[in-house]
Amino acid sequence: xxxxxxxLVSGIAIGCTYALVAxxxxxxxxxTRVVNFAQGTFAVVGGMATASLLRxxxxxxxxxxxxxxxxxxxxLLIGVVAIGKPGTPPLSSVIITLGLxxxxxxxxxxxxGDQPLSFTMAHGSTSFLGAHVDRQLFVIMGVTVVSYxxxxxxxxxxxxxxxxxxxxxxxxxxxxxxxxxxxxGLLAFAIGGAxxxxxxxxxxxIQPVSFDSDSLLAVNGFAAAIFGGxxxxxxxxxxxxxxxxxxxxxxGYVGASYEIEVALVLMxxxxxxxxxxxxxxxxEVA
Amino acid sequence: MTGRLTSARLxxxxxxxxxxxxxxxxxxxxxxxxxxxxxxxxLSAVVTTGVSLLLGYAGQISLxxxxxxxxxxxxxxxxxxxxxxxxxxxxxxPLVAGLLGLLVxxxxxxxxxxxxxxxxxxxxxxxxxxxxxxxxxxxxxxxSGIPALGIGSRHISDFRGYAWVAWLxxxxxxxxxxxxVRSRPGRGLRALAxxxxxxxxxxxxxxxxxxxxxxxxxxxxxxxxxxxAFFIAYVAPGSFGVLVSFQFVVMxxxxxxxxxxxPLVGAATITLLLQWLNDLGARPGMPDYAPQVxxxxxxxxxxxxxxxxxxxxxxxxxTDALRLLARRRLARAQPGADAAGAADATGAGVEEPVxxxxxx
Numbered sequence: 001x002x003x004x005x006x007x008l009v010s011g012i013a014i015g016c017t018y019a020l021v022a023x024x025x026x027x028x029x030x031x032t033r034v035v036n037f038a039q040g041t042f043a044v045v046g047g048m049a050t051a052s053l054l055r056x057x058x059x060x061x062x063x064x065x066x067x068x069x070x071x072x073x074x075x076l077l078i079g080v081v082a083i084g085k086p087g088t089p090p091l092s093s094v095i096i097t098l099g100l101x102x103x104x105x106x107x108x109x110x111x112x113g114d115q116p117l118s119f120t121m122a123h124g125s126t127s128f129l130g131a132h133v134d135r136q137l138f139v140i141m142g143v144t145v146v147s148y149x150x151x152x153x154x155x156x157x158x159x160x161x162x163x164x165x166x167x168x169x170x171x172x173x174x175x176x177x178x179x180x181x182x183x184x185g186l187l188a189f190a191i192g193g194a195x196x197x198x199x200x201x202x203x204x205x206i207q208p209v210s211f212d213s214d215s216l217l218a219v220n221g222f223a224a225a226i227f228g229g230x231x232x233x234x235x236x237x238x239x240x241x242x243x244x245x246x247x248x249x250x251x252g253y254v255g256a257s258y259e260i261e262v263a264l265v266l267m268x269x270x271x272x273x274x275x276x277x278x279x280x281x282x283x284e285v286a
Numbered sequence: 287m288t289g290r291l292t293s294a295r296l297x298x299x300x301x302x303x304x305x306x307x308x309x310x311x312x313x314x315x316x317x318x319x320x321x322x323x324x325x326x327x328x329l330s331a332v333v334t335t336g337v338s339l340l341l342g343y344a345g346q347i348s349l350x351x352x353x354x355x356x357x358x359x360x361x362x363x364x365x366x367x368x369x370x371x372x373x374x375x376x377x378x379x380p381l382v383a384g385l386l387g388l389l390v391x392x393x394x395x396x397x398x399x400x401x402x403x404x405x406x407x408x409x410x411x412x413x414x415x416x417x418x419x420x421x422x423x424x425x426x427x428x429x430s431g432i433p434a435l436g437i438g439s440r441h442i443s444d445f446r447g448y449a450w451v452a453w454l455x456x457x458x459x460x461x462x463x464x465x466x467v468r469s470r471p472g473r474g475l476r477a478l479a480x481x482x483x484x485x486x487x488x489x490x491x492x493x494x495x496x497x498x499x500x501x502x503x504x505x506x507x508x509x510x511x512x513x514x515a516f517f518i519a520y521v522a523p524g525s526f527g528v529l530v531s532f533q534f535v536v537m538x539x540x541x542x543x544x545x546x547x548x549p550l551v552g553a554a555t556i557t558l559l560l561q562w563l564n565d566l567g568a569r570p571g572m573p574d575y576a577p578q579v580x581x582x583x584x585x586x587x588x589x590x591x592x593x594x595x596x597x598x599x600x601x602x603x604x605t606d607a608l609r610l611l612a613r614r615r616l617a618r619a620q621p622g623a624d625a626a627g628a629a630d631a632t633g634a635g636v637e638e639p640v641x642x643x644x645x646x
Contacts, residue, residue, distance in 0.1 A: 035400035085594055092593050094400055095539065099593070102532060103586025106579040114575065215528050219411065222404050260415050264408040268394070271405055275396045 005131035007252040008245060013137035013206075015244020016144035017043075020199035021221025022236040023151065024192035028079075029230045030168035031181075031188035034093040038078050038101040039221055040214030042196025044108060046071045047204030048211070051117035060121070068197045074104070075193015079186045086182075101214060108211035116208035140202045147198060148237060164188060168231075196221075216260070223267030229274065243267075306457065313449040321445035325517055327557040328452035332510040334537040334549035335459050336503030341535070342543030343467060344499045345479025346395065350406030352531035353413045354504040356523070357383040358511025360417065363429045363521045372435045376512045383508020387501035395496045410531060414523045428522025435516040448517045455513060456550070459506050464546050466502075471495060476544075507534075536589045542599025551601050559584055 021039055028036045049067035054060070078100050082093040122135035155161040164184055166174040171181040199217070200209060207213075220243060227239025243263055251259040316324055333355055340346050358379035365375035394405045418426045434441040435451065442448060466472050478485035478492050486492045515521050533556070541552025560581050567576030596603045 035404075037403075081590060081594075088594070091399060092597065094403070095535075095593050096590050098532065099536070099586045099589030102529070102582050103590070106582035106586065109575050109579050109582070114578070215407070215411070219404065219408055223408075226401070257415075257419055261412050264412050268405055268408055271401055272393045272396055275398075275401065 002129075002131040003252065005129045006133060007248045009128065009131070009133045009137055011245035011248030012241060013140040013244070014203075014248060015224075015241040016140050017199045017203040018217075018220045018224045018244055019144060019237045019240035020147065020195050020202070021217055022224035022240050023148075023233045024195035024199075025221055025225040026228065026230055026233050026236050027195065028188050028192040029225075031164055032079075032083055032093070032185040033090045034082060034097065035222075035230070036078070036082075036189070036192060037094065037098040037218065038104060038214075039192065039196050040216070040218030041078075041101050041104045041108075042071045042075060042193045043200030043203065043217045044209055044211060044214045045074055045104070046197030046200030047209040048108060048112040048117050048200075050201050051119040051204055051209075052112050054119050064201050067201055068194050071197025071200070072190045072194040075196070076186060076190040078193070079189025082189075083182065083185050101218075104214075105211050112211065114211060116210035116213075118204055118208035121202075121205045134206065136205045140206075143198070143202060147195070148233070151233065160187070219267070220263060223263060223270070226267065226271055226274065239270075310450070310453055313446045313453075316449075318445050321449050323557065323561050325445065325449045325452045326514075327553055328449070328456045329510040329514055329517075330534065330537060330557060331550045331553035332452070332456050332459050333507045333534050334541070334553050335456070335463055336506030337534045338538040338541070338543055338545070338549045339463050339466070339506075340499055340503040341538055342545070342548070343472065343479065344475045344496060346496060346500065347399070347403045347535070348406040348500070348503070349403050349528070349531045349535065350390075350408075350410040351503070351507045351534050352526045352528065353406075353410035354383040354387060354507035355511040355514070355530065356410075356413065356417065356521075356526035357386050357504075358508030359515040359521045359526070360423060360429070360511075361508070362512035362515040363432050364423065366432050366516070367429060371437075372433060372516065373437055376435060376509075376516065379512025379515075380505040380509040383511065384501045384505030386508075387504025388497065391497045391500040391504075395493070395500055407528065407531070410526075410528060414526060418523045424522065426523060428520060428524070430520045432515055432519045432521070434519075435513075442516075445517075448513065451513055452510075452517075455509055459509070460546060460550075467546070471498075475499060533585065536585050540588050540592045540600060542601035542603070545599065545601045548599050548601040552599070555600065556584070556588065559588075 021043055024039050024042065025036065028034060028039075046067050049070050050063050053063035053066055058066070078097060081100060082088070082096045088096075120136075122139045125132045125134045126138075127133075155165055163174065163179045164187065166177065166179055167181045167184045174181055174184075199221070203209070203217075221240075224240035224243050225236045227242075228235025243266065246266065247259045247263050250262050313321060313324060333351055337348060337351055340348055361382040362372075362375040362379045365378060366372045390406075390409050394402065394409065397405050417423050423429065434443065435448070436442055442451070467475075474485065474490040474495055477488065477490055478495060482492050518525075537552035537556050538549055539552070540555060541550065542548030563580040563584060564577045566572070567578075567580045592599060
């Protein structure tokens with residue numbers, strides 16, 4: 001029983017980091033219709049920058065904030081290149097984000113080196129329902145809940161949040177009401193960068209991150225995001241938790257080496273199932 | 287107008303023959319390290335031709351062709367190390383990869399755009415993870431001691447032989463691609479790339495065509511992978527990472543999607559540029575991470591610049607410039623021919639309503 005609890009808690013925590021990556025995907029896709037292949041890069045930059053800043057003597061708190069700010073700045077930069085040129089079709093923008101994700105490797109290797117980095121945030125473990133659980137896992141869950149609540153408030157209660165929602169449902173109408181959709185797109189990229197960076201900051205203490213960890217993080221985040229058709233952050237959260245818990249259970253009971261396969265096969269199955277239910281016409285018109 | 291078209295076609299055929307002869311003779315003048323670059327360049331061009339057929343003509347993106355490349359390489363390596371004739375292994379490499387493409391494509395080709403991109407990426411990650419866990423396939427360490435390619439007791443003993451094998455493979459793949467594109471199914475493919483709904487209502491069997499092209503391009507990748515396995519004599523999952531798949535897409539986009547020569551031009555541009563930067567980065571005084579950083583930066587810069595500023599790729603941009611030059615010279619020689627040139631251009635436009643694919 002105690003091992004079940006341990007797997008469950010760790011699965012939920014890992015799921016939370018996937019949810020943050022996924023919400024970044026959703027954020028950017030809703031506003032710009034671009035699937036950002038560089039979403040895993042933000043997590044890598046967030047995690048590696050924090051580890052490296054801590055190593056250079058910055059105190060906790062400041063290091064994390066600087067890392068998040070650099071992930072957001074990187075998001076903005078990628079947004080400028082991907083959607084900044086007027087008339088760039090969304091599929092070209094997708095290919096550009098793919099290119100920038102590779103380009104980011106160059107910067108990461110130059111700044112942080114090519115070895116995995118890690119750091120400690122919350123020390124030790126605690127006893128929870130009879131199981132030993134790392135304190136870091138609770139930190140991850142707490143921060144994720146707070147950030148989802150903040151996102152909810154941002155979209156529901158602020159003008160900027162409502163403007164972002166307006167751009168996602170009808171860019172033309174949004175423009176008529178005086179909203180600049182391309183500026184909103186850039187804002188979405190910056191927020192998506194910060195969300196991805198947050199996932200990286202939270203996960204690096206339990207899984208060391210190197211410059212090429214991005215594809216696995218991005219694939220898991222994408223798998224979670226497609227639960228909600230890349231449009232709904234709350235369904236993405238649900239998908240991420242299902243994914244995290246099932247990976248953790250399989251890793252615990254069947255064997256750690258099958259974690260990746262199961263997650264990916266699950267993602268493929270969901271995508272194909274969703275595609276079979278969506279008529280071609282709906283996709284081509286959208 | 288037909289006369290001028292045939293003469294343009296003659297010029298094209300002549301240029302193709304010159305390129306073929308020059309590239310076939312080139313291995314005679316290269317040293318062994320240059321021959322390695324030459325062979326890898328041509329093998330990349332073989333895979334990229336398949337990727338370009340899939341992405342440029344059929345409009346389906348794949349970020350998993352590194353997986354089919356690996357499938358071909360492992361097929362050849364496993365068969366050869368188990369004592370089967372090496373030529374049989376090479377023949378089975380494209381077959382197994384094509385079959386795998388058929389199996390994978392059946393569920394995945396229901397997906398479109400970025401969903402298909404992520405799904406094919408996931409396929410490759412799954413395949414690599416599975417290979418890494420099979421001790422019979424060498425696991426993460428890989429398979430070594432692959433015998434040389436040959437018939438009976440005669441073996442290819444030097445790099446030059448592999449360079450010519452790669453050349454033959456590229457020629458075969460390009461001729462096959464050219465014939466497919468010009469056939470009735472080829473026109474169907476271009477139609478479904480624009481709108482699957484419109485194509486299927488005009489009687490194009492959309493699902494079947496997509497599947498066949500996907501499988502065929504997987505077979506191209508498998509063929510290149512098989513040659514690669516014999517050439518390097520060692521295969522491991524590490525050689526077929528996600529970046530390999532990205533590289534093929536970058537080469538296809540840079541060279542020009544939906545063109546016959548684009549893949550070769552793209553593969554040559556990127557391979558030679560990387561090689562040059564590699565030499566530059568390996569010079570004394572450079573930090574030891576320089577070659578790695580340069581290669582990532584080159585992929586990124588080329589891909590982004592081409593997508594933003596030459597969205598149709600290098601080959602169409604080049605032929606457009608040449609055509610413009612020829613038309614100007616013609617106009618200077620005989621005033622009034624410019625109007626005919628304009629009519630020619632609109633005629634071509636009516637004939638081919640799909641904007642990106644370009645007549646060779």
